[in-house]
Amino acid sequence: MATTLITGGTVVSSTGRQRIDVLVDGERITALIDPAAQPFGPALADNVDEVIDASGMYVIPGGVDAHTHMEMPFGGTTAADTFETGTRAAAHGGTTTIIDFAIQTPGERLQDTLELWHTKAAGNCAVDYGFHQIVGDVNAESLRAMDELVNEGVTSFKLFMAYPGVYYSDDGQILRAMQACAANGALMMMHAENGIAIDQLIAQHIGRGETSPYYHGVSRPWQLEEEATHRAIMLADVTGAPLYIVHVSAKQALEQIATARGAGKNVFAETCPQYLYLSLEEQLGAAGFDGAKWVCSTPLRSRAEGHQDELWKFIRTHDVSGVATDHCPFCMKDQKEMGIGDFSKIPNGIGGVEHRVDLMYQGVVDGRISLERWVDVCSTTPARMFGMYPRKGIIAPGADADIVLYDPKGHTSIGLGKTHHMNLDHSAWEGFEIDGAIRRVISRGTTIVDNGIYHGKTGHGQFVARALSQNLI
Numbered sequence: 457m458a459t460t461l462i463t464g465g466t467v468v469s470s471t472g473r474q475r476i477d478v479l480v481d482g483e484r485i486t487a488l489i490d491p492a493a494q495p496f497g498p499a500l501a502d503n504v505d506e507v508i509d510a511s512g513m514y515v516i517p518g519g520v521d522a523h524t525h526m527e528m529p530f531g532g533t534t535a536a537d538t539f540e541t542g543t544r545a546a547a548h549g550g551t552t553t554i555i556d557f558a559i560q561t562p563g564e565r566l567q568d569t570l571e572l573w574h575t576k577a578a579g580n581c582a583v584d585y586g587f588h589q590i591v592g593d594v595n596a597e598s599l600r601a602m603d604e605l606v607n608e609g610v611t612s613f614k615l616f617m618a619y620p621g622v623y624y625s626d627d628g629q630i631l632r633a634m635q636a637c638a639a640n641g642a643l644m645m646m647h648a649e650n651g652i653a654i655d656q657l658i659a660q661h662i663g664r665g666e667t668s669p670y671y672h673g674v675s676r677p678w679q680l681e682e683e684a685t686h687r688a689i690m691l692a693d694v695t696g697a698p699l700y701i702v703h704v705s706a707k708q709a710l711e712q713i714a715t716a717r718g719a720g721k722n723v724f725a726e727t728c729p730q731y732l733y734l735s736l737e738e739q740l741g742a743a744g745f746d747g748a749k750w751v752c753s754t755p756l757r758s759r760a761e762g763h764q765d766e767l768w769k770f771i772r773t774h775d776v777s778g779v780a781t782d783h784c785p786f787c788m789k790d791q792k793e794m795g796i797g798d799f800s801k802i803p804n805g806i807g808g809v810e811h812r813v814d815l816m817y818q819g820v821v822d823g824r825i826s827l828e829r830w831v832d833v834c835s836t837t838p839a840r841m842f843g844m845y846p847r848k849g850i851i852a853p854g855a856d857a858d859i860v861l862y863d864p865k866g867h868t869s870i871g872l873g874k875t876h877h878m879n880l881d882h883s884a885w886e887g888f889e890i891d892g893a894i895r896r897v898i899s900r901g902t903t904i905v906d907n908g909i910y911h912g913k914t915g916h917g918q919f920v921a922r923a924l925s926q927n928l929i
């Protein structure tokens with residue numbers, strides 16, 4: 457097994473930073489070594505296979521993106537990144553673990569759909585991966601199968617209060633699935649938007665000829681996110697299930713979550729970079745059909761209403777627990793274009809798996825969050841929340857050697873043809889300039905990206921069977 461010493465850098469964790477060297481043996485971190493402890497440090501450098509000079513760099517645990525949709529079937533098409541292309545893009549962006557969603561639609565056996573997602577991912581991933589399970593057909597058999605999945609390392613389940621007739625669960629189904637989670641210890645994840653009301657608004661806008669991408673946002677008002685979030689919190693409270701609300705975009709929904717947390721409930725929020733930086737007015741409201749690039753659900757919110765700044769505040773107060781991408785890329789050509797003349801036919805999703813670590817670092821540069829909180833929301837809390845800690849999410853002896861060298865003096869231009877390895881014909885982040893750069897990405901001891909050059913291997917990534925969440929009371 458090869459040994460590597462990462463020397464000269466500042467190791468950052470969710471709780472602090474330290475000038476310390478990292479010793480890697482094979483796939484694991486074996487020691488943190490104080491370089492001042494002579495003569496151990498220098499002697500060691502002569503006795504390892506490789507010395508990596510991390511002078512001036514932050515040495516951080518590899519990113520954990522707990523919300524991706526590779527190859528997701530949606531609205532008659534399929535998300536453009538395969539597990540192969542999407543995890544390669546993730547690697548370039550300093551993300552060394554993804555958790556993707558296996559999807560059950562009505563009539564399918566839950567175990568069969570998980571099996572199908574295993575088939576799609578196995579042997580194709582550049583970085584490690586786990587699965588959540590979407591339960592799109594809550595019935596007695598699905599409920600029983602949830603217990604089996606927990607034993608197979610799939611310890612979180614997503615339900616939809618949106619998308620009637622597709623993935624939607626009614627309140628009775630939600631209640632029963634939450635009862636199953638309360639009993640087996642799994643985490644209930646919720647897409648919290650009132651889909652029944654939204655479908656009426658969509659039909660009304662289309663009927664009035666308001667068909668441009670902007671109306672995707674208008675037809676999914678914050679009130680219907682706040683209402684669904686509140687309802688999910690109350691249903692979870694009745695059942696005792698822990699609850700994780702995915703892709704929160706409305707400040708009012710976060711106020712519901714903050715209130716629940718203040719009352720001691722096991723309720724957690726995830727947000728995504730798009731809700732922190734982008735808006736209804738600037739992106740969804742772009743000229744012509746361009747806004748389609750940013751059609752996702754929950755939708756981008758109004759900057760005039762101030763959602764973006766409030767979301768950053770809720771990251772600081774820990775009412776937002778983690779930041780994921782909800783990476784669900786669709787090309788403009790042939791995919792987003794399906795919705796020209798009818799925004800409701802635009803496949804929902806934004807590609808961003810490659811940019812999360814950089815975009816969130818910008819919050820450090822702008823003074824919105826600390827270096828430690830950056831590591832926390834990008835890596836440590838997602839690892840803990842989804843039962844992968846301390847194998848993932850920390851630089852410590854015994855952990856997988858998933859390590860990113862981040863250069864705070866570097867600069868990254870985001871956009872098509874720059875830092876962009878996603879299988880997309882556009883970039884939702886075109887023109888973003890980042891102070892900071894990813895210099896090296898190490899996955900289980902192997903350098904997979906070095907100064908932007910990919911050295912990884914398709915199939916290097918392994919399935920991570922997850923334990924129950926470690927964030928619960």
Ligand code: URP
Nearest residue numbers: 752753754782784804805
């Ligand atoms: O627009 C989105 N978010 N697409 C992916 C599916 C989902 O609801 O997460």
Ligand code: ZN
Nearest residue numbers: 647702703753
């Ligand atoms: Zn969703």
Ligand code: ZN
Nearest residue numbers: 523525782784
């Ligand atoms: Zn999603």
Ligand code: ZN
Nearest residue numbers: 903906909911
């Ligand atoms: Zn190299």
